[in-house]
Amino acid sequence: xxxxxxxxxxxxxxxxxxxxxxxxxxxxxxxxxxxxxxxxxxxxxxxxxxxxxxxxxxxxxxxxxxxxxxxxxxxxxxxxxxxxxxxxxxxxxxxxxxxxxxxx
Amino acid sequence: xxxxxxxxxxxxxxxxxxxxxxxxxxxxxxxxxxxxxxxxxxxxxxxxxxxxxxxxxxxxxxxxxxxxxxxxxxxxxxxxxxxxxxxxxxxxxxxxxxxxxxxxxxxxxxxxxxxxxxxxxxxxxxxxxxxxxxxxxxxxxxxxxxxxxxxxxxxxxxxxxxxxxxxxxxxxxxxxxxxxxxxxxxxxxxxxxxxxxxxxxxxxxxxxxxxxxxxxxxxxxxxxxxxxxxxxxxxxxxxxxxxxxxxxxxxxxxxxxxxxxxxxxxxxxxxxxxxxxxxxxxxxxxxxxxxxxxxxxxxxxxxxxxxxxxxxxxxxxxxxxxxxxxxxxxxxxxxxxxxxxxxxxxxxxxxxxxxxxxxxxxxxxxxxxxxxxxxxxxxxxxxxxxxxxxxxxxxxxxxxxxxxx
Numbered sequence: 001x002x003x004x005x006x007x008x009x010x011x012x013x014x015x016x017x018x019x020x021x022x023x024x025x026x027x028x029x030x031x032x033x034x035x036x037x038x039x040x041x042x043x044x045x046x047x048x049x050x051x052x053x054x055x056x057x058x059x060x061x062x063x064x065x066x067x068x069x070x071x072x073x074x075x076x077x078x079x080x081x082x083x084x085x086x087x088x089x090x091x092x093x094x095x096x097x098x099x100x101x102x103x104x
Numbered sequence: 105x106x107x108x109x110x111x112x113x114x115x116x117x118x119x120x121x122x123x124x125x126x127x128x129x130x131x132x133x134x135x136x137x138x139x140x141x142x143x144x145x146x147x148x149x150x151x152x153x154x155x156x157x158x159x160x161x162x163x164x165x166x167x168x169x170x171x172x173x174x175x176x177x178x179x180x181x182x183x184x185x186x187x188x189x190x191x192x193x194x195x196x197x198x199x200x201x202x203x204x205x206x207x208x209x210x211x212x213x214x215x216x217x218x219x220x221x222x223x224x225x226x227x228x229x230x231x232x233x234x235x236x237x238x239x240x241x242x243x244x245x246x247x248x249x250x251x252x253x254x255x256x257x258x259x260x261x262x263x264x265x266x267x268x269x270x271x272x273x274x275x276x277x278x279x280x281x282x283x284x285x286x287x288x289x290x291x292x293x294x295x296x297x298x299x300x301x302x303x304x305x306x307x308x309x310x311x312x313x314x315x316x317x318x319x320x321x322x323x324x325x326x327x328x329x330x331x332x333x334x335x336x337x338x339x340x341x342x343x344x345x346x347x348x349x350x351x352x353x354x355x356x357x358x359x360x361x362x363x364x365x366x367x368x369x370x371x372x373x374x375x376x377x378x379x380x381x382x383x384x385x386x387x388x389x390x391x392x393x394x395x396x397x398x399x400x401x402x403x404x405x406x407x408x409x410x411x412x413x414x415x416x417x418x419x420x421x422x423x424x425x426x427x428x429x430x431x432x433x434x435x436x437x438x439x440x441x442x443x444x445x446x447x448x449x450x451x452x453x454x455x456x457x458x459x460x461x462x463x464x465x466x467x468x469x470x471x472x473x474x475x476x477x478x479x480x481x482x483x484x485x486x487x488x489x490x491x492x493x494x495x496x497x498x499x500x501x502x503x504x505x506x507x508x509x
Contacts, residue, residue: 013271013272014271014272014273014274014341014342014345015271017338017341017342018271018274018311018312018338020334020338021213021312021335021338022312022313024327024331024334024335025212025213025312025313025323025324025335026313026321026322026323027321027322027325027327028320028321028322029320029321029322033325034325034326034327035328
C-alpha cells in the first residue's frame with residue numbers, strides 16, 4: 001500500500017471533514033459490512049445432501065446469518081462470510097454437516 | 105447581594121457566587137437538556153444546585169442519577185448522541201474513573217461539556233487542589249481550559265458550549281477550576297441575561313450525528329486499521345481549527361458581557377518583559393500580584409497565562425517565549441521522571457530558542473502566596489543572570505514544612 005503523507009491543509013469550515021468523519025465513524029447493517037469474514041475460517045462446513053432432512057435447524061442457529069434455507073429445500077452456506085464456527089454441524093440432528101480443516 | 109446594571113444595552117445581574125454555583129448558573133443559561141453526574145468533593149455543589157434547579161422547574165432538563173462517574177459520562181454520551189446538549193462535572197478520582205468514556209466521547213466528537221474541579225489524586229487522601237487530575241486526560245482529544253477566577257469559570261463554561269458545538273470543532277470541552285480556591289470561594293460576578301445568551305448560543309445543531317428511533321446505525325464499529333487513523337486525523341484537524349474558534353468565541357463574548365480574556369492565553373505585562381512566567385489556574389492571580397511588586401522593584405517580568413492547554417497555544421508560547429531571555433513555568437502537576445507537565449510542553453516548543461526552567465509547587469493544595477512567587481521569580485532571575493548556561497529544562501520542587509510530625 002502506498003503511504004500518503006498528509007500535510008496541514010486545513011479546511012477552515014470543517015464541513016467536508018465532518019461529512020467524511022461521519023461516513024467513517026458510523027456504519028449501517030449491511031451484508032459484508034465487516035469485510036469478507038470467510039477468510040477467518042479454520043474449519044469449513046461440508047454439507048452431505050443425501051443425509052440432510054431439510055429441517056432448517058442449521059439456518060436457525062447460524063450466528064452470522066450465512067445459511068439460506070426455505071422450507072423443504074436444501075440449505076446453502078455462503079462461504080464468503082462463513083467464519084467456520086461449527087455451530088451448524090453441532091446442531092444438525094442427523095450429522096449431515098461435517099467440519100473439515102481448510103485445505104484438506 | 106444583587107445589583108442590576110447594563111453593558112451596552114445588555115442587562116447584567118451582579119451577584120456574589122462561589123465557583124460551583126457560578127458554573128451551575130452558566131449551565132442553566134446554556135439551556136442544557138440532560139445532566140448526569142456522580143457526587144465527589146469539591147465538585148458536588150455544582151450538580152446539587154443543578155438538581156435543585158431541575159426539581160424546582162427553573163431548568164427544564166432531564167437529570168439522570170447514576171451509580172458511578174463512568175456511568176455518568178456514559179449517560180451523557182448517549183444523550184449527546186441523541187442530539188441533546190449535555191453537562192456533567194467531576195473531580196480527581198471521579199475523572200480517573202471516567203477515563204475510558206472520555207475517549208468514547210472525544211473519538212465520537214460529541215460536544216459534551218464537563219466541569220473538572222481540580223483536586224489532588226490519592227493516596228494520601230486529599231481534597232485540595234492540584235492540576236494532576238485534569239492533566240491526566242491531556243491527550244484524550246478534549247479541549248481543556250483552566251479558569252483563573254470564578255467569573256472566568258462561568259464564562260469558560262458558556263463559551264465551552266459555543267466552541268464545542270461549532271461545526272469547525274465538534275470536540276468535547278473540560279472547564280477546569282481549582283478546587284476550593286475557586287469552587288468554594290465567593291466572588292462578585294456579572295451574569296448576562298437569558299435573552300442575550302439565547303441570541304448568542306442557539307440550540308445545538310444535529311452534528312456530528314444524531315441517533316433517532318427507527319434509524320439503525322452503529323457508532324465506531326470494527327473496521328480496517330486505516331479508518332482509525334483517518335478518524336484521528338479529523339480530530340487533529342478539528343483541534344487545530346479549535347485554536348481559532350476559541351479566540352473568536354472569546355472575542356465575540358465581549359459583545360454580551362464586556363469580558364474577554366485574550367483567547368488561548370492571557371498576556372499580563374509581557375510586552376516589554378525580559379523574563380516570562382507561564383502558569384495556569386487560580387494562582388495566576390497571585391503571580392500577577394507578584395509581578396506587579398517585582399515591577400515596582402525594577403524587574404521586567406510578565407505572565408503568559410495559559411488558558412487552554414489543549415489545544416496548546418504554541419504560537420503565543422513561541423511569540424512571547426522567544427523574545428524573552430528565559431522562561432519560568434510554574435506547574436501544579438508533575439510528570440514523574442520528566443518534570444512539570446506544562447514546563448515539559450513549553451520546553452519542547454522553545455527548544456533552541458529560550459532556556460526554560462520548571463518549578464513544581466502547590467501539589468495537594470499546598471498554599472502558594474504572592475510572596476512565594478516573588479521569591480521563586482527572583483531566584484530564577486538571579487540564577488539566570490549568574491549562570492547563562494541553564495539547561496533546557498531544569499525542574500525545581502518548592503517544598504514547605506508542615507503537616508504530620
